[in-house]
Amino acid sequence: MIADDSDAIRLVLKDILTIGDHTIVGEAKDGAEAVELFPQLHPDLLLLDLAMPKKDGLTVVKEVIAQNPSAKIILITASDDQKIIQQCLDSGASSFISKPFDFNNVLKVISDILAK
Secondary structure, eight states, X not given: OEEOSOHHHHHHHXXXXXXXXXXXXXXXXXXXXXXXXXXXXXOSOEEEESSOSSSOHHHHHHXXXXXXXXXXXXXXXXXXXXXXXXXXXXXXXXXXXXXXXOHHHHHHHHHHHHTO
């Protein structure tokens, strides 16, 4: 599942995931929608933008992990704010990917997290 408020970023991620033979079960355009859709769609992985409207990435991580402690969440961020990234990781996020994306790195991080 992809959660990002940018149509362009969601499209790029869909292309990367499709090329990597992954299935996209859903998309969310804001944090509130991500929290709502996650239990309905039961994705193997959530690619989550850190900066989103309605609920930010940290709030989404906390709420999704509260619903499903084994959820696999990869943060997507253009921010280099290590404090907020660390808070998300401490709250249950599995990893993070920095924007702009490196195609091969995105697929490697996804594969590594799904293999756990």
